[in-house]
Amino acid sequence: MHVAASGSNIGLLAALPVERALVAAGDNLALARRRRGLSTASMAERAGISKKTLYRLGTDEQGGGQAYPGA
Numbered sequence: 001m002h003v004a005a006s007g008s009n010i011g012l013l014a015a016l017p018v019e020r021a022l023v024a025a026g027d028n029l030a031l032a033r034r035r036r037g038l039s040t041a042s043m044a045e046r047a048g049i050s051k052k053t054l055y056r057l058g059t060d061e062q063g064g065g066q067a068y069p070g071a
Contacts (some may be wrong), residue, residue: 008065018022022057025057026057026058026059029043029054029057030046038060040054040055
């Protein structure tokens with residue numbers, strides 16, 4: 001028997017895998033930076049992003065402290 005999810009849960013269900021992927025990407029970037037002995041500025045330049053973006057990828061801050069408001 002299939003039970004339909006309510007509208008408010010659909011967004012949350014879709015958001016969780018995306019949020020996990022972003023956290024994993026941030027962890028991988030931080031590990032790669034440390035292994036190579038690069039500064040945040042050098043890593044950001046090599047990745048073609050700003051230092052602020054690199055910082056946000058390495059933390060749970062997504063431009064407001066929460067990637068998915070209401071999640």
